[in-house]
Amino acid sequence: MSLIEKAKSHMMSRRSFLGATATLAAGAAAAVTLPGCGLQKVDSNVAELADKEGEWITAACWHNCGGRCLNKAYVADGVVVRQKTDDTHEDSPDYPQQRGCARGRSHRKMVLGADRLKYPMKRKNWEPGGGKKELRGKDEWVRISWDEALGIVASEIKRIKGKYGNASFFLPPGGSGGDMEPIRLMSAYGGCTTRWGDVSWGAWPVVWQKVTGITTDNGSMAGNDRFRLRDSKLIILWGANPAQSSQGTPTFNYLQAKKAGAKFILIDPVHSETARVMADEWIPIHPATDTTLILGMAHHILTNNLLDIDFLDTYCVGFDADHMPDGADPKDNFKDYVLGTFDGTPKTPEWAAKICGVSVDTIRQLAQEYATTKPAAIITGGAPARINNGEHFPHAIMTLAFMTGNVGKPGAGVSPNMHNRATNAGPVLVQPGASGLPAIPNPLAKSKINSGEMWNAVLTGKYTASKGDQKDINIQMIWNWFGNTLNQRAGTTRGIEAHRNVEFVLAQNLFLSTDARYSDVVLPVTSQWERLGGLLTGNREILIYFRQIMKPLFEAKSDMWIVTELAKRLGLDPTKAVNPLSEAQMLYNQIAGAKVMKADGTGYEKLVTLTAEDIKELGAKGIPQTGRISYKEFKEKGIYQIPRSRGDKLEFTSFEDFIGNPVGKKLATPSGKFEIYCDSLAKAIEKVGFTTKSPLPKYEPSREGYEDGSKNGYPFQVITLHYYRRSHSTLDNVPWLREAFPQELRINASDAQNLGIKNNDIVKVTSRHGSVIRQAMVTERIMPGVVALGEGAWVEMDEQAGVDKAGCTGILDGHIPTGQGHTGFNSCNVKLEKYNQPLDPDVKWPQRIIF
Ligand SMILES: Nc1nc2c(c(=O)[nH]1)N[C@H]1C(S)=C(S)[C@@H](COP(=O)(O)OP(=O)(O)OC[C@H]3O[C@@H](n4cnc5c(=O)[nH]c(N)nc54)[C@H](O)[C@@H]3O)O[C@H]1N2
Ligand SMILES: Nc1nc2c(c(=O)[nH]1)N[C@H]1C(S)=C(S)[C@@H](COP(=O)(O)OP(=O)(O)OC[C@H]3O[C@@H](n4cnc5c(=O)[nH]c(N)nc54)[C@H](O)[C@@H]3O)O[C@H]1N2
Ligand code: SF4
Ligand SMILES: [Mo]
Numbered sequence: 001m002s003l004i005e006k007a008k009s010h011m012m013s014r015r016s017f018l019g020a021t022a023t024l025a026a027g028a029a030a031a032v033t034l035p036g037c038g039l040q041k042v043d044s045n046v047a048e049l050a051d052k053e054g055e056w057i058t059a060a061c062w063h064n065c066g067g068r069c070l071n072k073a074y075v076a077d078g079v080v081v082r083q084k085t086d087d088t089h090e091d092s093p094d095y096p097q098q099r100g101c102a103r104g105r106s107h108r109k110m111v112l113g114a115d116r117l118k119y120p121m122k123r124k125n126w127e128p129g130g131g132k133k134e135l136r137g138k139d140e141w142v143r144i145s146w147d148e149a150l151g152i153v154a155s156e157i158k159r160i161k162g163k164y165g166n167a168s169f170f171l172p173p174g175g176s177g178g179d180m181e182p183i184r185l186m187s188a189y190g191g192c193t194t195r196w197g198d199v200s201w202g203a204w205p206v207v208w209q210k211v212t213g214i215t216t217d218n219g220s221m222a223g224n225d226r227f228r229l230r231d232s233k234l235i236i237l238w239g240a241n242p243a244q245s246s247q248g249t250p251t252f253n254y255l256q257a258k259k260a261g262a263k264f265i266l267i268d269p270v271h272s273e274t275a276r277v278m279a280d281e282w283i284p285i286h287p288a289t290d291t292t293l294i295l296g297m298a299h300h301i302l303t304n305n306l307l308d309i310d311f312l313d314t315y316c317v318g319f320d321a322d323h324m325p326d327g328a329d330p331k332d333n334f335k336d337y338v339l340g341t342f343d344g345t346p347k348t349p350e351w352a353a354k355i356c357g358v359s360v361d362t363i364r365q366l367a368q369e370y371a372t373t374k375p376a377a378i379i380t381g382g383a384p385a386r387i388n389n390g391e392h393f394p395h396a397i398m399t400l401a402f403m404t405g406n407v408g409k410p411g412a413g414v415s416p417n418m419h420n421r422a423t424n425a426g427p428v429l430v431q432p433g434a435s436g437l438p439a440i441p442n443p444l445a446k447s448k449i450n451s452g453e454m455w456n457a458v459l460t461g462k463y464t465a466s467k468g469d470q471k472d473i474n475i476q477m478i479w480n481w482f483g484n485t486l487n488q489r490a491g492t493t494r495g496i497e498a499h500r501n502v503e504f505v506l507a508q509n510l511f512l513s514t515d516a517r518y519s520d521v522v523l524p525v526t527s528q529w530e531r532l533g534g535l536l537t538g539n540r541e542i543l544i545y546f547r548q549i550m551k552p553l554f555e556a557k558s559d560m561w562i563v564t565e566l567a568k569r570l571g572l573d574p575t576k577a578v579n580p581l582s583e584a585q586m587l588y589n590q591i592a593g594a595k596v597m598k599a600d601g602t603g604y605e606k607l608v609t610l611t612a613e614d615i616k617e618l619g620a621k622g623i624p625q626t627g628r629i630s631y632k633e634f635k636e637k638g639i640y641q642i643p644r645s646r647g648d649k650l651e652f653t654s655f656e657d658f659i660g661n662p663v664g665k666k667l668a669t670p671s672g673k674f675e676i677y678c679d680s681l682a683k684a685i686e687k688v689g690f691t692t693k694s695p696l697p698k699y700e701p702s703r704e705g706y707e708d709g710s711k712n713g714y715p716f717q718v719i720t721l722h723y724y725r726r727s728h729s730t731l732d733n734v735p736w737l738r739e740a741f742p743q744e745l746r747i748n749a750s751d752a753q754n755l756g757i758k759n760n761d762i763v764k765v766t767s768r769h770g771s772v773i774r775q776a777m778v779t780e781r782i783m784p785g786v787v788a789l790g791e792g793a794w795v796e797m798d799e800q801a802g803v804d805k806a807g808c809t810g811i812l813d814g815h816i817p818t819g820q821g822h823t824g825f826n827s828c829n830v831k832l833e834k835y836n837q838p839l840d841p842d843v844k845w846p847q848r849i850i851f
Helices: 003-024 028-033 039-049 107-111 146-164 181-188 204-212 250-259 273-278 290-303 309-315 334-339 349-356 360-372 392-404 454-460 492-499 559-569 583-592 612-617 631-637 656-660 679-688 706-710 735-740 749-755
Strands: 055-058 071-076 079-085 121-123 141-143 169-171 193-196 234-238 263-267 281-283 376-380 413-416 448-450 462-466 469-472 477-481 504-509 521-524 533-537 542-547 595-597 604-606 639-641 716-721 745-748 762-766 771-779 786-790 829-834
Touching: 055 542, 071 107, 079 107, 107 735, 121 146, 146 169, 146 477, 146 504, 146 521, 146 559, 169 181, 181 477, 181 559, 204 392, 204 413, 204 679, 234 360, 250 273, 263 273, 290 334, 290 349, 290 360, 290 392, 309 392, 349 360, 360 392, 376 392, 392 413, 448 454, 448 462, 454 462, 454 492, 533 583, 542 631, 631 639, 706 716, 706 829, 745 749, 745 762, 749 771, 749 829
Parallel strands: 169 193, 169 477, 193 448, 234 263, 234 376, 263 281, 376 413, 477 504, 504 521, 716 786, 745 771
Antiparallel strands: 055 071, 071 079, 121 141, 121 521, 462 469, 533 542, 542 639, 595 604, 716 829, 745 786, 762 771, 762 829
């Protein structure tokens, strides 16, 4: 069968599938009278359009996926017929194409999914003030008009404001950024309570800032750019899995470093996909115990004269008693802590091995190799720091690099470097202009609840504002948008209770996500394919210009339209309260303001030439300008990628300036140096009010980490991976991806045997906070005592059995605030048992179709 024929027959079977599923849904009659732009029409047309003349348009791949690639859609008669990726130039190691992954290539199946929300819906038993709130998540849905939906939302907002005040509106922003329209509206309406706390970088942000003095960008720009990586002799990927979590060019870039001679060591409980491609050596480790391995290595380095004393003396404070910052107790130095001079516990490799599970020989060998191979780079993802009270890990790993002088020299470095900046540190070389949307300050900006306390705050009425400052709060409305907060934060079980506790829950989404499912009213929003267009950044060398692909589906509207309509009903002038600019003007502003680094690296120049005609075409007001490329080229290619070559002026290594000139270019820390003893860090953590941290990097077991498990009957640790199948929870519903990447529980073969579990058996995983069931993937590619599950599956509670069938990791993770207020997703103890009920593969589950 030819490819086109195969595609056609697939479309046909999907069409019959749509018919079948539609009859299962409430209000099925709607399915046969869909408007012209409906899914049925689109899908039935595709087969006929396969050979028709159309246009390739750059399509947004806009979610928080850890990559950023060029994706194009072939659009004929307003219908997306197929997709492709970057073919704007030849692929080469120095000038790589920006090629899409399986998720990006399945986008058509998400945007045109049968389960898109089509109309505003309300919960059948909803009444003003709640109405059988306990039915949230299981009630039936009723289709309503936009007018009714907006009327309900506006009247509930007014009622709740009148009865409880503005602080009772809780608008938790997602972890994936996204526009803040609802917060803008509520800010204009008197303010609202929001959420705070990093979910991505674990304990890195505050530690990086305090130890190095750099306050920008969480350190994600740190390390080497992709050319300088080729100078590394040794690259230790310490809890980093770019082949899965930084799709796009990073793995290709690492391969160039490998070809140039770098040895790769991976330290990870999982033998990851990256290990498969890159590792010369894999060192499995117990999750949340990395600091012990680092201290064991430090002990070996110290006691075997492998220190770079000059580096420590010139660039650091706190290593030994002679180099302490002003006011610190000389006894409180790192060297004496490692040697155990005052606490009686030398942090020997023997001491470390008992906790981290890495053998003494391996620890010594690793320390020896790292200290004697230069330049060597340690690169970590967020994962090993994504643990409860995890601040010691980033602090310790930086100290390890300082001890060997592996910082600030091409090919050396120590940093978190993940997501779409992985392998390419340095200032962003191409960037969009600002949209021009004026900020609307939130009058209740101080009313902010940490992710680790928010559900408890809803249920108990108390939260921590700072150390010793417990505040009262009475949340009565939860508004979910551009995030899947209930699914994607720790403590989902508690979150469901919280959702069932308040008087009103609203969601605006493309799908009946977990957030939406537990709401009273859901509003269908357009995808980026249905909006005017925009610019997207990713690695530092590209800027993507995506355009509208198709008309809005069914009755979906943009978030901006929704808040504009609500503003009117709340008696506000939307042009003042929400948005004074047209969408076209905002897009134009971003294009006109886009800038690109000059080849000599001295500063930026304008990227796009815009003629009066271009400005007219964009429907905006502006002045013609001259830039590096024409608007026509930018639009047609849909991408600008800056030319690069080895030895150019844009290569980058963090801290090169400081290492070259420690006095003239001193760091913005109190001492002007790297702070191994870091008092400002200790004070910052204390001020937050959850836990404390010593000014030195030490080992302090993570709450619900390795040590907490076995003694309390939870002998396994679970880690929650960023998973191929989806971007967090986004794309989890795409059948192609469900089939290609099952949501399975990875378990070591010896553990499985002890528990009588075979491949594909269903396993019940229980933590202190909840239970999930999943099929086992029995493998040698994970450390004994550890199991792994992809994060982001859409909660599917079997309330009778008390288990989540989808394997959502938020159900297992505890709602625990620690440290700087980051979330410790990888600190979690579980027990495992074989589950004796069958579980259909989730690709076979009915889609969440409501209308
Ligand atoms: N496919 C996909 N990619 C993504 C995303 C996605 O949802 N899907 N999300 C993106 C986002 S927003 C982010 S923030 C990044 C996150 O990127 P990362 O933090 O790099 O990704 P993770 O998968 O959490 O973990 C990376 C590796 O660390 C290991 N690990 C886990 N715990 C520990 C530990 O305690 N010690 C050690 N040494 N290793 C450990 C894991 O086994 C895994 O192999 O990913 C981005 N990329
Ligand atoms: N257990 C565990 N949990 C984790 C992690 C982990 O490692 N382990 N990782 C964490 C990390 S790093 C991150 S960044 C977070 C991500 O957490 P979130 O940002 O909460 O998760 P997403 O799944 O990206 O949610 C995006 C939602 O927005 C919707 N959406 C997309 N476009 C629009 C739009 O234009 N308008 C509106 N209204 N909605 C839109 C999507 O359908 C989706 O429901 O997850 C965190 N959760
Ligand atoms: S890595 Fe991200 S941007 Fe690239 S194709 Fe995949 S999902 Fe899209
Ligand atoms: Mo993230």
